[in-house]
Structure formats: structure tokens, C-alpha cells
Amino acid sequence: METLPEASSWWPAPTASGLLDAAVSLPGSKSLTARALVLAAAAREPTTLTGVLRSRDTDLMTGALRTLGAGITEVADATATDAEALPATADTGAGTRLRVTPSSLPLHVAPGGSVDCGLAGTVMRFVPALAVLADAPVVLDGDPAARLRPMAPLLEVLSTLGATVTYLGRPGFLPVRIKPDADRLLRPGTGRPSPALGQPHRVKVDASSSSQLLSALLLVAPLLPGGLEVTTTGSVPSMAHVRMTVESLRQRGVTVEEPDTPGPGATWRVLPGRPVGGRLSIEPDLSNAGPFLAAALVAGGTVRVLGWPSSTTQAGDAWRTLLPRMGGSVALAASPVGGQVLPVLSVHGSGQVHGIDADLYDVGELAPTVAALAAVAAHQGRGSRLTGIAHLRGHETDRLAALATEIRRLGGDAQETDDGLVIRPARLHAARLHSYADHRMATFAAVVGLAVPGVEVDDVECTSKTLPGFAGMWQAMLDSTGRRGCEGHRRDQGEPRGEGHRDTGGAGARTARDAQD
Numbered sequence: 001m002e003t004l005p006e007a008s009s010w011w012p013a014p015t016a017s018g019l020l021d022a023a024v025s026l027p028g029s030k031s032l033t034a035r036a037l038v039l040a041a042a043a044r045e046p047t048t049l050t051g052v053l054r055s056r057d058t059d060l061m062t063g064a065l066r067t068l069g070a071g072i073t074e075v076a077d078a079t080a081t082d083a084e085a086l087p088a089t090a091d092t093g094a095g096t097r098l099r100v101t102p103s104s105l106p107l108h109v110a111p112g113g114s115v116d117c118g119l120a121g122t123v124m125r126f127v128p129a130l131a132v133l134a135d136a137p138v139v140l141d142g143d144p145a146a147r148l149r150p151m152a153p154l155l156e157v158l159s160t161l162g163a164t165v166t167y168l169g170r171p172g173f174l175p176v177r178i179k180p181d182a183d184r185l186l187r188p189g190t191g192r193p194s195p196a197l198g199q200p201h202r203v204k205v206d207a208s209s210s211s212q213l214l215s216a217l218l219l220v221a222p223l224l225p226g227g228l229e230v231t232t233t234g235s236v237p238s239m240a241h242v243r244m245t246v247e248s249l250r251q252r253g254v255t256v257e258e259p260d261t262p263g264p265g266a267t268w269r270v271l272p273g274r275p276v277g278g279r280l281s282i283e284p285d286l287s288n289a290g291p292f293l294a295a296a297l298v299a300g301g302t303v304r305v306l307g308w309p310s311s312t313t314q315a316g317d318a319w320r321t322l323l324p325r326m327g328g329s330v331a332l333a334a335s336p337v338g339g340q341v342l343p344v345l346s347v348h349g350s351g352q353v354h355g356i357d358a359d360l361y362d363v364g365e366l367a368p369t370v371a372a373l374a375a376v377a378a379h380q381g382r383g384s385r386l387t388g389i390a391h392l393r394g395h396e397t398d399r400l401a402a403l404a405t406e407i408r409r410l411g412g413d414a415q416e417t418d419d420g421l422v423i424r425p426a427r428l429h430a431a432r433l434h435s436y437a438d439h440r441m442a443t444f445a446a447v448v449g450l451a452v453p454g455v456e457v458d459d460v461e462c463t464s465k466t467l468p469g470f471a472g473m474w475q476a477m478l479d480s481t482g483r484r485g486c487e488g489h490r491r492d493q494g495e496p497r498g499e500g501h502r503d504t505g506g507a508g509a510r511t512a513r514d515a516q517d
């Protein structure tokens with residue numbers, strides 16, 4: 001890894017001094033929020049979204065969609081009166097309510113036409129696909145690290161749809177200018193190339209570096225007059241997120257045919273027809289639940305996540321199968337919380353973490369947290385192997401290099417493989433870790449720091465990419481330490497405790513004592 005400058009401030013990751021007994025209420029899913037915003041901007045009528053995540057990534061998405069002509073305003077409860085409500089998932093009451101008024105087609109670009117993608121994969125992939133339907137050129141750029149993330153296979157497809165793509169820096173990467181030819185694309189029979197009237201555009205994409213390259217095309221597909229057929233030329237990682245895209249489209253009334261077996265040559269068909277509007281509630285972010293649930297395994301005791309959906313497309317639902325393999329016990333049950341009955345996921349741990357041999361190809365987003373648990377397991381004498389995650393080299397940072405480097409900085413034994421990491425048993429020691437501006441590297445440090453005194457990390461605030469206020473939530477969870485002592489530990493055994501955990505409507509960690517106050 002490159003040599004990094006010294007950080008000006010270091011966040012001391014707190015160690016756990018006793019058994020946890022915490023209830024955590026997480027804000028909305030980053031990935032569901034991104035899809036909901038894009039589909040609302042593309043819809044035929046206004047949409048009201050509740051439980052929306054406000055974070056750097058989702059604020060950037062909101063800004064980008066405004067640049068493409070959508071009206072997005074925060075509204076109070078009383079103004080949300082849509083009659084045509086979609087079935088809503090139970091949310092914890094946390095999160096923002098937004099009213100999205102779609103743009104007409106072609107999408108009307110605001111003066112300047114520039115989009116800041118920050119470091120958000122969702123913005124840098126989903127927005128260029130929409131830009132082919134704009135009425136003026138759009139320039140997209142982002143953070144220095146964003147300029148390293150794969151874009152080329154998507155941009156090549158956008159060229160075949162008639163857009164002129166100009167690389168303003170390194171070919172294949174941000175910054176990029178997209179000059180659309182929307183009039184011809186939107187008039188059947190006149191596009192370039194021109195499918196026969198009523199026929200879909202047929203494109204091929206290599207989405208092996210990121211599922212978002214495929215999701216971007218699926219999201220814009222219903223706006224094309226004949227719809228779109230997308231064939232993947234390679235295999236696609238993070239299939240959980242592609243399924244989320246398909247379900248998000250279907251939920252808004254769009255017809256999508258999926259291949260029986262995703263892989264090279266598989267084809268997705270999306271029929272034309274703008275998504276419907278109405279009301280939609282966003283589930284809590286289950287990937288961001290990961291570090292909190294992992295804390296139960298490392299510190300011992302119980303952590304509960306409120307509002308865990310009973311059925312979901314989120315990658316983070318895999319915690320229910322991954323954490324038992326690493327020594328946790330997991331229970332999902334309905335439980336009364338603050339006057340309503342919510343599904344609550346309870347994870348109970350002993351402080352002893354098992355090693356794991358896991359293929360994370362479909363849920364790569366969870367890998368940094370699994371790696372943190374694996375590092376703690378190695379500290380306790382147990383090795384792990386993570387596979388199927390070569391594409392993490394194109395995430396916020398090269399996560400395989402970052403994880404191996406930071407585990408070694410802690411005194412651990414971690415090696416990169418072609419498609420993952422091997423973490424062998426070795427005692428860890430205090431160290432100053434780098435986050436590389438990557439929210440999941442910062443939370444990696446927080447999880448390891450529970451077990452290893454003296455861990456610090458630079459730039460803990462980079463967690464605001466998807467979870468503003470992380471450090472405060474983490475401390476609140478730890479403040480539950482020891483309050484119930486061993487009695488609470490034995491009594492809980494992974495079962496939701498219900499009544500004792502009052503949710504006050506904001507994201508954060510609640511403890512048994514808070515609930516009694």
C-alpha cells in the first residue's frame with residue numbers, strides 16, 4: 001500500500017470491559033435508499049420515501065438527481081398523503097421522510113450539469129446511466145479514490161446507447177463527460193443503434209468488477225422505449241445487490257425477467273414503463289448492523305438490532321448465517337419496542353471468536369467486518385480464509401491490501417490471495433490504523449479495538465459515508481457494558497428482551513438502563 005501521511009487526529013477505539021447488553025436502532029439502508037431515490041426520480045408520479053438514510057453517499061445521490069431535474073424535499077409526516085401506498089416494511093421510526101417529484105423525459109439538466117460522486121459507488125455508476133436520457137451534457141467527478149474505481153464497462157455500454165463519453169482524466173475512470181443523445185434514444189426507430197419499433201435495446205456488459213455496473217443499466221432500463229436486454233459477459237459479484245435492484249424495480253411495477261443462473265451469458269430483460277410512485281419505507285441498513293453485532297461476539301453479551309426485516313434482499317441478512325459460524329448465537333423474533341411490535345435480531349457471544357472459511361462473493365460488502373472478527377479469532381489462536389472477494393480491490397480502497405496491511409500493523413499474520421485473504425493465528429498488539437477514507441476500514445478498527453487495547457484509527461468521521469454518528473453509537477453500545485453483569489449475560493442467551501428496549505425514534509444505541517430511565 002502507498003505510504004500515508006500522519007493523521008492529525010486519531011480516534012481511540014474503546015476496549016470492551018464487560019458483557020454487552022445493548023439495543024441498536026440503525027438508520028436506513030444505503031443501497032435501498034440509493035435505488036429508491038433513482039426510481040423515484042425516474043417515476044411517472046411523485047414518491048414519498050420514509051426511513052431514508054441521510055449520509056454522505058445518499059446526500060450526494062440526492063444532489064445528483066436534482067442536477068438531473070428531480071425535485072427532492074424533506075417533508076413532515078402530515079404532508080405524506082399518497083393514497084396509493086405500497087406495502088411498507090416496519091421501520092424503527094428513524095430516518096428522514098423525502099418527497100421526490102420526478103423529472104420529465106428527457107431529464108432536464110440543471111445549469112452547470114456537474115455531479116459530485118464523492119466516493120459513492122452507487123452515485124458514480126447509477127447516475128451516468130440516467131444521464132443518457134438527459135437533455136444536456138453532464139460531468140461527473142469524485143474524490144481522488146473514486147478516480148480509481150472501475151467504470152469503463154458501463155461507459156462503453158452507454159456509448160452504444162448513443163451517448164458521447166469523454167474521459168477528462170485517465171481513460172476508463174472518473175472524471176468523465178457524458179453527452180447524451182436522448183431525443184433519438186427516446187424516439188423508437190431513430191436511436192443509434194436503432195432497434196425495431198417496440199423492440200428492446202440489447203447490450204452486453206462485463207460486470208465482473210462491480211455488480212453496480214449491471215444494476216445501473218437495469219435501473220435506467222424501464223425508461224427506454226423498448227426496454228432493455230442486458231447480457232453479462234463475465235460472472236457478477238455481489239448478486240445480493242443485483243437481486244435488490246430487481247426487487248426494487250418490481251416493487252415499483254416494472255417487469256423484470258431474471259436468468260435462472262446468473263453467470264457469463266446470462267440475460268436480464270426489463271420491459272418499458274416508468275416506475276410507479278406512491279409511498280415506500282426503507283429498511284434499516286443491515287450491512288452497517290455488522291460491526292455492532294460483531295461486537296457481541298468479541299466483547300461477549302448481547303446486541304439487538306431493532307426493526308430487522310423478516311424478509312429482505314439486503315446482503316447484511318447473511319449475518320444470520322455468518323455469525324453463528326464465528327461463535328455467535330442468533331435469534332430473530334418479534335418483540336414489543338416503544339409501543340410497537342418490531343422484529344428484533346439478537347446476537348449473543350461469549351468473547352471467543354471462531355475462525356471461518358467463507359466464500360463472500362455474493363456479499364462482499366460484509367468482508368471487512370468478517371475480517372475484523374477473523375483478526376480477533378487469530379489473536380485468540382484460530383485462523384481464517386476469506387475467498388471470492390477479488391473485486392474488493394475496486395471498492396473505496398483496495399480493501400484486500402488495506403486489510404492485510406492493517407492486520408500486519410497490529411502484529412497479525414495476513415496474506416492476500418488471488419481472491420481473498422488468509423489470516424493465520426498471531427497475537428495482536430496496539431497500533432495506529434489507517435482507514436484509507438473507507439468507512440468499513442474505520443469500523444474494522446473499532447471491532448478489533450474491542451479486544452486489543454491501544455488501537456487507534458485516523459478519520460473515524462469517514463463512517464459518515466453511510467453511518468453518520470458512528471462513534472457516538474459505538475460508545476453508547478459500550479456504555480451498556482457490565483450494567484447487567486453476568487446475570488444479564490446468562491439470562492439473555494440471544495433472546496430479544498422486548499419491553500426493556502424503548503426506541504425513541506432516532507438511530508442510536510439504547511441500553512437496558514436507558515429504557516428504565
Ligand SMILES: O=C(O)C1=C[C@@H](OP(=O)(O)O)[C@@H](O)[C@H](O)C1
Nearest residue numbers: 031210211212237238241364365
Ligand atoms: O449496488 C449497491 O448498492 C452495492 C453493490 C455492491 O457493490 P460491488 O458489486 O462493487 O461489490 C456493494 O459492495 C456496495 O456496497 C453497494
Ligand SMILES: C=C(OP(=O)(O)O)C(=O)O
Nearest residue numbers: 119120121122365395396
Ligand atoms: C463498497 C461499498 O460502497 P459503494 O456503494 O461506494 O460501492 C461499501 O459500502 O462497502
